Amino acid sequence: MSELEIEQMIANSKANENIALKLFEIEKEILESKSCEELIQCLLNSIKQKFDITAITLLLVEPTPISYLFNELLQSNWQHRHSTKISLDQLKVFHHDSKPFLTNDLDSLSAVIPNNLLIEAQSIALIPLILEGQLFGSLLFSDRDKSRFSNKLGTFHLEQLATKVSLCLSNVLIREQLEYMAHYDRLTGVANRRLMEVFIAEELVRQQRYGVPFSLLFIDCDDFKQVNDQYGHDCGDKVLAYIAAKLQGLIRENDRCFRYAGDEFVVVLASQKHQEAELAAQRLSRFFVKNPMPYQNTVLPVTITCGVAASDGKRSMSELLKEADSHLYQLKNNRQ
Ligand SMILES: Nc1nc2c(ncn2[C@@H]2O[C@H](COP(=O)(O)OP(=O)(O)OP(=O)(O)O)[C@@H](O)[C@H]2O)c(=O)[nH]1
Numbered sequence: 001m002s003e004l005e006i007e008q009m010i011a012n013s014k015a016n017e018n019i020a021l022k023l024f025e026i027e028k029e030i031l032e033s034k035s036c037e038e039l040i041q042c043l044l045n046s047i048k049q050k051f052d053i054t055a056i057t058l059l060l061v062e063p064t065p066i067s068y069l070f071n072e073l074l075q076s077n078w079q080h081r082h083s084t085k086i087s088l089d090q091l092k093v094f095h096h097d098s099k100p101f102l103t104n105d106l107d108s109l110s111a112v113i114p115n116n117l118l119i120e121a122q123s124i125a126l127i128p129l130i131l132e133g134q135l136f137g138s139l140l141f142s143d144r145d146k147s148r149f150s151n152k153l154g155t156f157h158l159e160q161l162a163t164k165v166s167l168c169l170s171n172v173l174i175r176e177q178l179e180y181m182a183h184y185d186r187l188t189g190v191a192n193r194r195l196m197e198v199f200i201a202e203e204l205v206r207q208q209r210y211g212v213p214f215s216l217l218f219i220d221c222d223d224f225k226q227v228n229d230q231y232g233h234d235c236g237d238k239v240l241a242y243i244a245a246k247l248q249g250l251i252r253e254n255d256r257c258f259r260y261a262g263d264e265f266v267v268v269l270a271s272q273k274h275q276e277a278e279l280a281a282q283r284l285s286r287f288f289v290k291n292p293m294p295y296q297n298t299v300l301p302v303t304i305t306c307g308v309a310a311s312d313g314k315r316s317m318s319e320l321l322k323e324a325d326s327h328l329y330q331l332k333n334n335r336q
Pocket residue numbers: 187220221222223224225226228232233234235236237240261262263332
């Protein structure tokens with residue numbers, strides 16, 4: 001072996017060591033992420049910075065092949081804004097062997113990759129993201145340098161990166177999923193009673209410390225049992241999802257809606273006193289009177305009753321809920 005070849009070998013080995021070190025640093029950074037959003041943001045910034053790549057994009061398969069991890073309700077705004085959707089068939093063109101794909105022949109890509117992702121690009125690398133044997137996305141690296149991702153380059157390091165990213169991502173996705181299941185109602189997508197208790201406790205502290213008022217609405221769907229009996233449980237479920245979606249759309253940004261139990265919901269109205277809460281309750285009830293639920297080829301009347309309680313900072317959470325609940329039943333009894 002000539003001296004020149006030995007020098008070249010040492011230089012290659014140093015370069016590899018350097019890359020391995022950077023990958024290790026990236027792995028450490030993303031392992032600390034608490035959410036999918038944080039992980040993706042950290043990953044993209046870190047790769048871009050450490051490897052000085054012109055642009056990085058996350059491509060996610062839609063519909064996702066791992067919906068129990070990438071469920072629609074869980075997908076954060078960030079993911080929606082910062083990832084590009086791609087079909088599984090399109091992605092499989094590059095990753096049929098589950099390996100990274102490198103090219104500087106960009107003309108062949110334009111039919112599959114949106115043009116705006118290839119601006120300034122002279123060469124690209126696509127790193128497959130695979131969880132449980134399912135290809136669910138790809139990291140698209142693009143560079144101004146034509147030789148950066150030539151298909152003659154080895155892909156060992158990129159394969160390592162792909163495995164590490166996929167594993168770290170599945171960890172945070174599972175964590176988010178568990179957190180979601182612990183705090184959100186699966187049927188309606190609104191927060192559950194456990195989160196309601198945390199939220200009201202925080203409102204009480206805010207009121208006691210800063211004097212900020214708040215009110216509760218205890219909401220019950222009228223004659224809901226009859227809907228189940230007449231149209232079936234599936235229809236009953238749709239009614240609950242309809243009520244939850246409309247309530248969430250009707251309240252303000254800093255108000256919160258929770259599913260309390262069965263056909264009962266609690267809305268917490270931030271900064272609202274009794275009179276304002278009464279007006280909000282009337283507004284919500286009127287909405288449902290005027291907007292029956294579209295069902296099959298017809299519409300189904302869905303009405304609600306709202307009991308009101310305004311917090312004075314002196315009563316406990318359970319006293320407030322009890323007061324709103326008794327107001328609700330008083331209203332129901334008066335109607336009969
Ligand atoms: N479809 C469906 N039904 C549910 C669910 N949870 C509870 N229920 C039903 O909700 C009904 C609650 O009825 P009630 O609130 O007691 O009675 P109601 O018919 O609404 O009568 P009023 O409250 O007096 O207007 C019961 O029949 C429960 O079986 C659910 O997740 N899905």
